[in-house]
Amino acid sequence: MYTKLFAVGMSFLTMATLASAQDVSVEKGARIAKIGGCHDCHTPGYSEANGVLDPAVALIGSPVGYQGPWGTTYAVNLRIEAAKYSETQFIDYLKHFETMPPMPWFNVHELDESEIRSLHQYILSLGAPGDPAPTYVPPGVKPTTPYIVFVPVMPAG
Numbered sequence: 001m002y003t004k005l006f007a008v009g010m011s012f013l014t015m016a017t018l019a020s021a022q023d024v025s026v027e028k029g030a031r032i033a034k035i036g037g038c039h040d041c042h043t044p045g046y047s048e049a050n051g052v053l054d055p056a057v058a059l060i061g062s063p064v065g066y067q068g069p070w071g072t073t074y075a076v077n078l079r080i081e082a083a084k085y086s087e088t089q090f091i092d093y094l095k096h097f098e099t100m101p102p103m104p105w106f107n108v109h110e111l112d113e114s115e116i117r118s119l120h121q122y123i124l125s126l127g128a129p130g131d132p133a134p135t136y137v138p139p140g141v142k143p144t145t146p147y148i149v150f151v152p153v154m155p156a157g
């Protein structure tokens, strides 16, 4: 009787373990990066190429700044960023970080554990980290790179 219960318990455990192991993959991470919009800002040229991904520059960060009242921010090199954390540390980090605009950090908090593990594996699979994106420029200081200005304009009249 106990042996049988134990066996049933074990098989549930095995199924659960298998399901969560299958749930984490580089392919799934690649999908999250696409549908989560990470390439839109963190991969140079991605939007301009209508979503055709150049693997050489995937998630290496943007040389073009985003300027608004917060100053000028640059979508960071996520290969460098992900490499700073173990897969497990990345979960805690992505669930709690906050940044300046226009990074939609509040959306990233919604990713679940298997999605974050997959994203970490995908980012690390991309290869050499490369160089960091330009550093943040405070308000009132002129950036030395191209930048996009985020200013709401009221229609005249």
Ligand code: HEC
Pocket: 032, 033, 036, 037, 038, 039, 040, 041, 042, 066, 073, 074, 075, 076, 078, 081, 097, 099, 100, 101, 102, 103, 104, 108, 136
């Ligand atoms: C609209 C553009 C945009 C999108 C979309 C976007 N990012 Fe960002 N991201 C940025 C910018 C700009 C920064 C730098 C913000 C700053 O300097 O405060 C940033 C910063 C980050 C950081 C913080 C790095 C640090 O130094 O703390 C992480 C992590 C990050 N992004 C992950 C992601 C992930 C994961 C996705 C996709 C799910 C994503 N981003 C989508 C623009 C974007």
